[in-house]
Amino acid sequence: MKTSGLGIDSSRIQAMMEQLKAHAAKPQASVPAIQTEQPAAKVQFSDALKDALDAVSASQSKAEALGKRFQMGDDSVSLSDVMVSMQKSSINFQATIQVRNKLVSAYHDIMNMQV
Template sequence: MKTSGLGIDSSRIQAMMEQLKAHAARPQATPPAIKTEAPAAKVEFSDALKKSLDAVAESQNQSEALGKRFQMGDDSVSLSDVMISMQKASINFQATVQVRNKLVSAYHDIMNMQV
């Protein structure tokens, strides 16, 4: 086992980097709504927003649970798993805040329009 001066297993870091590169290189699947074979189902904005917010809350809950398992000494949870989970939850939350900011801005623009 190789360790750097900080006591970190460099082979695990290298393996994680390879996993991230492999995941990034994988082609993304097209969402069902974009496929042209079947007509797209009507999606209500409020339903899509609620689903998105639920997904963000779920990612935060999973991240918190993973962190607690790591703190309690669960050997099946590594620090890198916890950190990646926390970063995913953070990115999801930041994206949600940006969408909210755009919605508020659009609302203000519409309310300030002359009719």
């Protein structure tokens, strides 16, 4: 497995890409069992990417909110909850950075192709 400087291997990037594909396929799964002749609505890549980025942002906001509640002395929030939430947020962000790096690399590869 190839490991980048941030410590995330390519299998995690592949797993995130699979999650993006699964997320993109969700609206198609909600089509009723009775099929009409109209094709299913296509999901735009930009919409799937925006939804994934929104999910990362939401996990970061949740981690920050839990951290603030813990700092303010909220007894319903434990330190372990805060740490787990922060780690999930960090992993989500790092995976997003790796996907971005792969997309930029693919863009450069395409731009450097000779026609």
